[in-house]
Amino acid sequence: xxxxxxDYELTLRHTFRIAxxxxxxxxxxxxxxxxxGLTGIGEAHPNDYHGEDHHRVHSALDFFCHWLxxxxxxxxxxxxxxxxxSAISNLLNSLPPEVKSILGAVGALDIAFHDLVxxxxxxxxxxxxGADPAKAPxxxxxxxxxxxxxxxxxxREAERYPLLKIKVGTGRDLEILEGIRAVTDKPLRVDANAxxxxxxxxxxxxxxxxxxxxxxxQPIPPGDPDGLRRVRQAVATPIIVDESVTASGDIPxxxxxxxxxxxxxxxxxxxxxxxxxxxxxxxxxxxxxxGCFIESSVAITAAAHLSPLVDYADLDGHLLIxxxxxxxxxxxxxxxxILPHRPGLGLLPRA
Numbered sequence: 001x002x003x004x005x006x007d008y009e010l011t012l013r014h015t016f017r018i019a020x021x022x023x024x025x026x027x028x029x030x031x032x033x034x035x036x037g038l039t040g041i042g043e044a045h046p047n048d049y050h051g052e053d054h055h056r057v058h059s060a061l062d063f064f065c066h067w068l069x070x071x072x073x074x075x076x077x078x079x080x081x082x083x084x085x086s087a088i089s090n091l092l093n094s095l096p097p098e099v100k101s102i103l104g105a106v107g108a109l110d111i112a113f114h115d116l117v118x119x120x121x122x123x124x125x126x127x128x129x130g131a132d133p134a135k136a137p138x139x140x141x142x143x144x145x146x147x148x149x150x151x152x153x154x155x156r157e158a159e160r161y162p163l164l165k166i167k168v169g170t171g172r173d174l175e176i177l178e179g180i181r182a183v184t185d186k187p188l189r190v191d192a193n194a195x196x197x198x199x200x201x202x203x204x205x206x207x208x209x210x211x212x213x214x215x216x217x218q219p220i221p222p223g224d225p226d227g228l229r230r231v232r233q234a235v236a237t238p239i240i241v242d243e244s245v246t247a248s249g250d251i252p253x254x255x256x257x258x259x260x261x262x263x264x265x266x267x268x269x270x271x272x273x274x275x276x277x278x279x280x281x282x283x284x285x286x287x288x289x290x291g292c293f294i295e296s297s298v299a300i301t302a303a304a305h306l307s308p309l310v311d312y313a314d315l316d317g318h319l320l321i322x323x324x325x326x327x328x329x330x331x332x333x334x335x336x337x338i339l340p341h342r343p344g345l346g347l348l349p350r351a
Contacts, residue, residue, distance in 0.1 A: 001035040003068055005061040005108075007054075008043075010294055010321045014154065017145040019169025019195035020049075026294035027054035029061060029105075030325070033112040038119045041326075041347060042112030043298035044104040045266045049243060052104050060105035063098045085128075088113045088272055103246070103269040110270025111302040111345070118344030125305035125346075126339050129275065135308035136337040139315045140165040140189055148172075148179035155184050162335045163187050165217075165314055168204075169195025177208045189314075191217035194243050198227040205235040215312075217262065218242040228257040240289055240312075248276050251284065260287030260311065265303050266295070278309055292317040301328030301345050304337050313337060325350055 010026040031042040044061065046052045071094075092100075092110060099105055118125045126133050141161035143154045145168070158164065166180055169192040180188065190213050196204060201219035215238040220227050222244035232239050242262035245251060247269070251261060261281050263274050274290075281288050289312035290303045300318045307313050315337065318324050326347040330338040340346025 001033060001068055001072060003031065003033045003061075003065045003109075003112075005029050005031045005058065005065065007058065008296070008325065009323075010296060011323050012294065012320055013322055014144065014320075015146075016142075016294065016320060018167050018191070019145070019193040022144075023294070026321075028295065029054070029057055029108065030296075030298065031061060031108040031112050033109070033116060035116055036120065038116055040112035040114070040116035040119070041298055041345060042108035042110070042115070042302075043296055044108035045293045045295050045299065046104050047266050047293065050103070050246065050267065052102055056102055057104045057108075060099045060102035061108065064095065064105070064109065067096055067099070085272075088117065092270075092272060104266045106269035107265045107299070108270075110272055111265065111299060114271050114302070115344040115347075118346075122343050124339065124341055124343060125271070125302070126308065129306060129309065131306065131308040133308060133339040133341075136304065136339055137307055137310070137313045138163050138335040139313040139331065139337055141316050141319060141335075142191075142314070143167065143180070145170055145176075148176060151176060152179055152183045155180060160333075160335075161316075161319075163189070165189040165191055168192050173204055174207050177211045177213075181211050187214050188212065189214050189217065191242070192219045194218050194221040196220055198224070198230055201231045202234045205231070205237055209235065209237055213237050215240050215259065218244065225253045225257040228254070232258060238287070240287070242291060245277075247273055248280050251277065251280050251286070255284040255286060258286070260289060262289045262291040262314070263310075264291045264293065265299055266293055271302060271306065274303070274306060275309075278306070287311045289313065290315060294320060296321065296324050297326040297328035298345070298347065301326075301340065301347060304329035304339055305345070307337050307339075 029044040033040045140163045238259035240260040288310040291314040295317040
């Protein structure tokens with residue numbers, strides 16, 4: 001097995017602003033893993049909220065490349081056509097702590113390993129996961145924070161997308177929702193990115209509920225399940241948590257405190273852990289959404305292969321950029337995800 005990685009800056013069509021930050025580009029890392037005549041592709045996005053940055057992700061992937069050359073035997077089970085999920089799990093579990101501690105890097109490797117396995121078996125990943133592509137959900141399209149007239153213009157530009165997610169957490173959130181509703185009657189989701197206190201969340205959610213909000217995402221900072229429970233009991237709108245949940249171990253305390261969780265491959269370390277999270281959340285009666293950061297069609301398509309297994313999708317990172325290097329998951333005229341039928345991720349390089 002030969003692994004390589006390279007930097008890739010994703011350029012946004014508009015400045016992307018949420019309650020705590022703003023950016024015009026994402027410094028991602030693309031990974032290729034060559035094994036048995038096939039090449040798997042993965043992608044890492046640094047999750048700065050959880051202490052990762054571009055340099056740490058790149059260092060972890062560089063470390064993996066050197067570590068792998070000293071342990072080539074660990075990759076051999078991926079050559080087999082049986083027990084592929086066990087082979088991926090064992091390889092991920094064998095990663096040294098210098099790699100395993102950086103979940104964005106683990107996510108990129110996990111995606112590349114799955115791509116290899118799918119190609120080896122000649123099957124798209126959704127088939128390996130037992131998913132029905134006809135059940136893939138509609139994805140939302142995100143409108144970042146800006147002056148209200150600018151957000152209204154972004155809504156007009158997003159005419160082809162039937163479901164919008166509105167970023168809030170500014171102190172003028174009611175004004176934002178009034179402005180959005182003045183130009184569209186589409187279903188809306190609202191994401192505060194942990195910007196409100198418990199009291200602010202209750203007050204703000206009650207104020208915007210008349211606008212017909214499907215759910216509120218992460219109203220308060222993580223680490224406060226009792227506060228979440230207070231918010232949930234005080235409002236009628238469902239609560240989905242994002243920053244509050246990274247991996248499987250974070251889910252049980254959220255049962256009863258929220259209505260659902262947002263799983264992101266770059267937070268949890270890839271498809272293997274995401275599948276565990278879906279199963280655990282389901283067992284606890286929680287809804288599941290698949291989300292993303294600013295990512296290309298590599299990571300977005302990987303997540304999309306799991307989308308028929310969840311309730312909601314917010315897989316629009318590749319739609320927000322101008323220089324996507326691959327074609328993968330597509331959208332039908334109604335905004336529903338169309339999964340590739342080609343083996344593995346099913347990616348095609350763009351010219």
